[in-house]
Amino acid sequence: MGEADLHCHTTASDGTFSPEELVALAARIGLKVIAVTDHDSVEGVAPAQAAGERLGIEVIPGVEINTDVPGAEVHILGYFVDHSNAELIEATSRLREGRVGRAKRMAEALTAMGAPVDFRRILEIAGEGAVGRPHVAKALLEAGHVTSSSEAFSRYIGRDGPAYVERQKFTAAQACALLRRAGGVPVLAHPVHYDRYGAIKGALDLDSALPALKTEGLMGIEAYYPRYDAITIEYLLGLARRHGLLVTGGSDFHGGRPNEPDPGSVHVPMKAVRRLRAAWEQVQA
């Protein structure tokens, strides 16, 4: 069991726990530090930090910006961002607004293909949070068109699914630059996936993509992640060394998904947290 978890979602995006509930859970588990990293939103940061102060657990302000590159999905985490930064607030609200129109188009596409879902219901499910495909999946489940959220992704709204609609164009480079301007440390989230034979498969050709992203301000990659085996972690640690990047990690906790790892279930060395903080202090100076 680790002491740190640098990747957690709340109701500010597609998590099921409110910021307060997430922090309470983390404290109960015995974590010392967590980062709140909601998709396209920093709205969960302040309430989580207030709860963290009450419960004696450090909450690192964060965000996860979902970007679209052709044929792949690239998520950029930002740590220690100034969550009151006007440009960051502006940009993330615009991304969230774009998500509303996109959810509407997904609802229309689903309705056209015989799996009608009510757009307003999707928004209701998302509540105050950044609306995303997990909310569409819930609506599909509720309407009885699928029997699980993962079926919703595999049949309809996965990257190659018939009802998939891209998010507003925002590139990984733009995300890195934005996060740096907001005083944050940009980190490439879950850099690899596995193919169906279990081989490591990158969404990007990492050895060629990382130097370019580094130029835009990227400072680290996520190396500790649920389901990443020892070989994958070694590969990512090596990649980080080669490219002079930090490593981070976390459970990507959303709450309430079947078989989901708990916060802290991915071991993140405290040394990595210290290095992250030191790097942030250096870019502030």
Ligand code: AMP
């Ligand atoms: P969005 O940003 O709206 O495109 O949604 C992306 C989010 O959907 C990811 O961050 C995950 O939380 C979730 N997600 C993506 N693929 C799957 C999948 N195959 N099964 C369940 N959840 C997924």
Ligand code: FE
């Ligand atoms: Fe998510």
Ligand code: FE
């Ligand atoms: Fe992600």
Ligand code: ZN
């Ligand atoms: Zn995430």
